[in-house]
């Protein structure tokens with residue numbers, strides 16, 4: 189029977205019966221693609237094998253208290269920053285998806301961790317993108333030598349499973365999920381059906397045989413291939429590797445983690461011989477900061493348990509449009525618009541007639557209200573064309589009446605500000621915590637943005 193077509197969103201994997209210009213689930217434009225029914229891994233054929241297996245099996249739920257388990261087995265990947273994002277090392281038998289734009293360094297990261305993994309495990313690295321010769325060259329460049337590292341250049345899922353059967357690795361790395369395909373389906377490699385089906389098979393491998401699987405997935409803006417978003421619900425862990433391709437810094441963050449928190453970030457630097465861990469991200473993010481230039485202010489945000497200093501830059505310029513332009517990069521757009529309104533109404537600065545640009549340096553994205561005050565000060569500094577002193581940082585949430593509100597973990601943030609040699613820090617007057625004393629760090633307590641602007645910019 190000729191199956192009816194289904195339609196899928198390449199961004200979020202949502203299924204619909206008919207095509208639409210915009211995905212009803214995630215709202216992305218032009219991401220719906222057609223997928224013949226027969227070609228989708230969740231089709232009829234699969235259901236019958238499922239029910240076939242059930243014959244003779246008794247379905248019975250058991251009380252949770254009667255289930256005995258051991259602690260999940262974790263191992264270190266040899267990269268502290270990656271372990272941190274995974275929640276303290278990789279879990280045996282889990283499936284980790286590493287997503288990111290092409291060229292960001294996913295293959296490099298995976299090949300680099302092989303060096304440590306090979307010490308205690310057998311690793312099979314399957315590349316559908318590079319020949320074994322290219323892999324060898326890359327490994328040599330990265331200084332990866334390991335007897336227990338096996339490589340294979342293959343894209344057919346059956347052959348990959350066959351190789352796994354033969355080699356019985358402890359750890360399997362798939363580079364990338366978009367090049368892998370199941371020849372029994374008629375859709376093209378990289379399509380939603382293929383990507384889902386291949387991931388399902390790899391998931392069975394992970395859960396059934398206890399193989400730890402790392403899967404690389406490209407994030408593709410054009411939407412012609414299925415991105416890792418489609419797979420997020422299936423896998424145990426989703427890590428995204430981000431960063432500006434023109435800059436050497438890379439940030440790894442967890443979007444999902446069945447075995448740990450998702451608020452940690454790992455910071456790396458791409459060097460000539462591979463990725464190096466950055467243990468002091470604050471220093472990295474502040475390097476190259478212009479001293480004494482108007483429109484910049486430093487704040488401290490919490491990335492998981494780690495305080496990280498970030499530089500906020502703002503530019504306000506008289507607009508030549510009837511509606512001023514607003515742009516923000518790494519800072520929530522609506523929050524920025526709110527802060528601009530508060531600055532106008534409560535700070536008394538005529539900023540609404542200006543185009544405004546807000547940018548967070550280093551590819552960081554700030555989603556904490558604690559960064560509000562620094563954003564306000566950067567905006568005011570740009571407007572008044574007067575610089576915030578280079579040894580000053582600012583922490584605090586700003587409310588709609590222009591009041592400063594206290595933030596969590598203030599003393600940890602202050603320690604980081606202190607550690608990086610700042611001399612002054614503006615904080616909310618009403619803070620809930622008892623703060624320690626920091627030598628050579630003067631705390632300037634203010635209760636609203638007017639006071640903050642006067643204290644910092646003298647206006």
Ligand code: TYD
Nearest residue numbers: 290291292293294295296458459460461462
């Ligand atoms: P790669 O890991 O191939 O990216 P992905 O697998 O995410 O597509 O990384 C490619 C980029 O990294 C490439 O542009 C060159 C750069 N690079 C270095 O700067 N140093 C290195 O040692 C390596 C291996 C790559």
Ligand code: MG
Nearest residue numbers: 294295317363
């Ligand atoms: Mg690659």
